[in-house]
Every structure is written in structure tokens, then in C-alpha cells.
Amino acid sequence: MTITTCVFDAYGTLFDVTAAAQAAAAEPNHTDLANVWPAIARDWRAKQLEYSWLRAVAGRHCDFWQLTQDGLDWALEANHVTNPGTRARLLELYWELPAYPEAPTILETLKSRGINTAILSNGSPAMLNAAVTSAKIGRFLDDTLSVEDVGVFKPSDRVYDMVGARFGCVKDSVLFVSSNGWDAAGAAGYGFQTAWVNRAGAPVDRLYAAPHHVVSDLTAIPELI
Known part of the structure; x- marks a missing residue:
């Protein structure tokens, strides 16, 4: 897919x-x-x-x-x-956390290829809006999705359901990217393609599913699409 x-x-x-x-x-x-x-x-x-x-x-x-x-x-x-x-x-x-240095370029690259881009986060809408604004990456995102819309934190399926509801896409047409191994595993178990950004070189979590890709930072993400 x-x-x-x-x-x-x-x-x-x-x-x-x-x-x-x-x-x-x-x-x-x-x-x-x-x-x-x-x-x-x-x-x-x-x-x-x-x-x-x-x-x-x-x-x-x-x-x-x-x-x-x-x-x-x-x-x-x-x-x-x-x-x-x-x-x-x-x-x-x-409220003013910076983006990782490679993040704006990667998001811009994905948008230039016609890929839908979004955040899916445990963060509250106000927190996420402040971070996106501070990091100046809003123009590279189609949406910012918060768990507050469903009232439960990841890795609940109800959170991952928000992506299909927003973009009308099937699960395996989504690449979900997270620095949290448990989150990447949860999304893989849900049915997304997943990439774990393992900046610390940690072991893979022993869970019911595993990330499809493991990368050291965001620079490899466009190559996975």
C-alpha cells in the first residue's frame, strides 16, 4: 500500500x-x-x-x-x-520547546511530495498549538490532532482512529512516526506502518507488536515513503 x-x-x-x-x-x-x-x-x-x-x-x-x-x-x-x-x-x-533541527526540512520535503502531514499527540490543543507556533512548523502540517478529542491517552485505538477519521485513509497507507518505542509498537499493532525514532539507541520494547522501521533521527523518514 x-x-x-x-x-x-x-x-x-x-x-x-x-x-x-x-x-x-x-x-x-x-x-x-x-x-x-x-x-x-x-x-x-x-x-x-x-x-x-x-x-x-x-x-x-x-x-x-x-x-x-x-x-x-x-x-x-x-x-x-x-x-x-x-x-x-x-x-x-x-510551552516554547524547539523542534529538532531536522524536523522543519523533513516536514517540508513530505509536503512537497503531496503527503498529508499531521501531529497525533497526547498533548492538549493549547500546548500543541503553542509548540507548533514557537517552532514555526505550522505551514508544513495539515492538522494537529489531540487526544482531548477522544478523552484517552495513547496507545488506545481510539486515538489512532482519529487519523482515518480526519484524512479518510486506510490504516496501512499511514506512516506513524514516534520517538516512543511503546507508541510505535501500539500504532503498529493498530495497523499503521510505523517508524521508531530511537535517538538513544535503546532496545526494542517487548510488546504485542514492533515498529516496522527503526531510525536514529527524522532524516530517514522521506526514504521510507
């Missing part, structure tokens, strides 16, 4: 989720992050995702901004950072 639609996860795939902690650590008012920002970034992201899975299983949905704050609070406490100003600055920067 020919790929007609390329859909991207947002956080960690198009947008660098470590950038907020790194940027804050370089500012004079937040020297408490100087030695711990990598751990803060790691723990923040891990808890953000963990809480999304637990809420999905429990049927207790909230928007991703709440998870983002909850995950940060856990990470700050775990790393003994207590300055409320640092917390506020980290949350502020999360």
Missing part, C-alpha cells in the same frame, strides 16, 4: 523535551538546576508518560498539561529542587 499520510508524535519526536531543563539551567536565576538538569529532564518525561498510562488504564483522564505539572513536581522533589521560581520557569519553557 502506498503511503499517503505521515503522522508524527509531538513530544520527543518533533519537539525536544529536554530543552526546557537545559535552557533553565543556563539562566542565572536557576543555578539549582546546574548539576541536575539531565536527571530532571529524564524523570520529568518518565513520570509524564507513566501517569498517562495509569490514568488511561484507570479511566481517569485529565489533560496533558496536568500530567506535565505532576511529572515535574515528582522530578523536582526526587532531585531536591525546591525553588518555586525554578518550577515556574520550567513550565513556562515547556
Whole structure:
């Protein structure tokens, strides 16, 4: 089946989720992050995702901004950072995450080939719109799809259903791209073609499905279509 639609996860795939902690650590008012920002970034992201899975299983949905704050609070406490100003600055920067350097060019290439492009993310609409605007990639996207429209987090099938509903495409005409191995696996199990952007060189998750492609960054994506 020919790929007609390329859909991207947002956080960690198009947008660098470590950038907020790194940027804050370089500012004079937040020297408490100087030695711990990598751990803060790691723990923040891990808890953000963990809480999304637990809420999905429990049927207790909230928007991703709440998870983002909850995950940060856990990470700050775990790393003994207590300055409320640092917390506020980290949350502020999360609304301005930069895209990975190759992302705009890859999206532009796909659009030039007539491929439908979109984001499909756990993020809330306001968060996603802010990130897309800040990274200046909106002109390369046909849509930004948020799980808030279905009230459950990935990897629920109800989330992946949104792509077909929006673009009128069959499952195997979609290439779904994510930096989360579990997300790429979930989308593969759903029926999408999938690419896992494995920037860290991590092992493949042992799940009910596996990504069709594993790449180290986004530059190889056009070659897969």
C-alpha cells in the first residue's frame, strides 16, 4: 500500500523535551538546576508518560498539561529542587520547546511530495498549538490532532482512529512516526506502518507488536515513503 499520510508524535519526536531543563539551567536565576538538569529532564518525561498510562488504564483522564505539572513536581522533589521560581520557569519553557533541527526540512520535503502531514499527540490543543507556533512548523502540517478529542491517552485505538477519521485513509497507507518505542509498537499493532525514532539507541520494547522501521533521527523518514 502506498503511503499517503505521515503522522508524527509531538513530544520527543518533533519537539525536544529536554530543552526546557537545559535552557533553565543556563539562566542565572536557576543555578539549582546546574548539576541536575539531565536527571530532571529524564524523570520529568518518565513520570509524564507513566501517569498517562495509569490514568488511561484507570479511566481517569485529565489533560496533558496536568500530567506535565505532576511529572515535574515528582522530578523536582526526587532531585531536591525546591525553588518555586525554578518550577515556574520550567513550565513556562515547556510551552516554547524547539523542534529538532531536522524536523522543519523533513516536514517540508513530505509536503512537497503531496503527503498529508499531521501531529497525533497526547498533548492538549493549547500546548500543541503553542509548540507548533514557537517552532514555526505550522505551514508544513495539515492538522494537529489531540487526544482531548477522544478523552484517552495513547496507545488506545481510539486515538489512532482519529487519523482515518480526519484524512479518510486506510490504516496501512499511514506512516506513524514516534520517538516512543511503546507508541510505535501500539500504532503498529493498530495497523499503521510505523517508524521508531530511537535517538538513544535503546532496545526494542517487548510488546504485542514492533515498529516496522527503526531510525536514529527524522532524516530517514522521506526514504521510507
